[in-house]
Amino acid sequence: MADTVARLAGTTSSRAQATSRRRGLTSWQDRLAGVIMGGPALIVFIAMFLIPMVLAVVLSFTDWNGYSLHFDFIGLDNYAKAFKNPRTIDAAAFTAVIAVAGTILCNGIGLGVAALIAGNGRGNTVLRTIFFYPYIISALIIGFLWSAILSPQGAINSLLTQFGVSPLPFLTDVTFAKVSVILTIVWSHFGFNMILYLAGIKSVPAEYYEAATVDGASRWQQFKSITVPLIAPVVTVNLVLTLVGLLKAYDIILALTDGGPAASTQTIVYQILRDSFAHANLGFGAAQSIVLLVVTAVIGLAVTFARRGADQKASES
């Protein structure tokens, strides 16, 4: 295999050399073409990713307010503040709860539903659409919709009252509000996980299931012993994407609870944006976002590392 590739590469490159010699092309012309084709994207990337990344680190040591071009360096004060500020700590704790609970629920429901509707029937196709559609709607709008349904005079409480049950404080009680936020996120997000799991399940060769059926394995045994181990890489991708995505939860909370009641549903990104812009303290916001970046990277790498064994097994079989 590798031998063939090497041979192919050898012949193509010698052929390419022959062509360029015939056309009188020198390698600097080829290189110039490469620079012209790659340069613009690289410049945009440097301007909007690399320079801002370096700036984020620099700004996190300053008291920049966001509009003036003047600021002072204040050392590690912003970081010290971030780790001492009770608001930031509460927000970080709730963000962690969202990320963990949300990841478990989104992936549990997403994988379960995917396994149930993996067939090609018409009913399954319709269900797939129904479970997935909230994903294409902006999180902000999902938040507003559920805030209207869960509010004190919203649809659910109106129905509860009509059935003689006292209304529930979905968005006005601290614990209820936290649960409401997490369930709304799960409602809008598990369909995306389901789609990825469906793609994974469909890539498992049908012969495996046929063989297992002949051997008398039940559907549950097949799911546990064939599907889950073979789609291990898809599980890893799902876990990383959901965890990292939920650490950034913001839009949906802004619309659903606006961080309330009593600041109980504020997330870390909510804090970052509020401190940076409403409170005109971009230096402090930058420090918190650097912490978020490090935490995100560590979690992403940790999950990938922890799943390495399962991923390898899947690619070997």
Place this chain on the structure above:
Amino acid sequence: MTISTETTGPSIAGEVYLADVRRKPRRSGRRRGPGAASERTPLAVTVVKWVLLSLLALIMLVPMYILVISAFKPQADIVLHPLLITPDMFTFDYLWNAITSEKFNVVGAYGITLLFVALVNFFCIVLSAPVAYVIARGRTRWHVALLVVFVSGLFIPGQVTLIPVVFVLRVLGLINTIPGFILFETAATLPVTIFLFSAYLRTIPRDIDEAAALDGASRMRAFWSCIFPIMRPVVATIIVLNSIGVWNDFVSPQIILGPGSGIYTVTTGVYAAVGEYSTDYTVLFPTLLLAIAPAVVFFIIMQRHIIGGLAAGATKG
């Protein structure tokens, strides 16, 4: 294979069971095949499965149903009869109010957002495709390094770069302007796009490049007229991903364009229109309906591509 140990145990019992079932479908004249396993599942399990799936489908659909019918009802009826709509409560007044609202100019917001979607898609593809081609065809470690640099952008959350990007755009004089916003949004799409494009281009044989070169086409020309047309499937995936991303983005337009610029996308327009009035349902529901209508229509028409594109984008990324 990992499954063999699990399946040898129950195989004898299973064969007996299977032999019993095999006769049944033949007698009843039902087709066997992929559905063979489901024919073995007891009726009770099937019933539970469909009851669960139907319940979940209901939970997914009822909020959308409430959103649609409430857009055509007065406040009192929305609160008292959340699930009903009768001819005597039906009215177009509130929808019309939302369309003509001075706070949220829907037609303007649709136009601006569509323009942003088109521009980001255009610049994203024009910038990414050539650089992905250079990376895919390159043989030196510089090309690998280039890919690593771009792909590293995948791990940087938008919220982290957003704060310093405000600084960069302020220095460039592009803050609160459309070019500034397009620049940031386009840059945000580069990592995924370049990654998917170069992975796809590696599967396209070099022979096509050489044939074009023999015909005397320059490298640039060869790429745009011979290679790029073959990239249609992956370009479609990227357009789907970008369009959903830009249409639903809230934080970047809110911060880069800012309320001061007077430019509202659909999401920032909704926020401006209902942010403070979220208890007035006759404003909230019609506005939300207007905001989601184009996205839902786009989803219904492009469903297959959207779901396929997301699955491809995420599992390869």
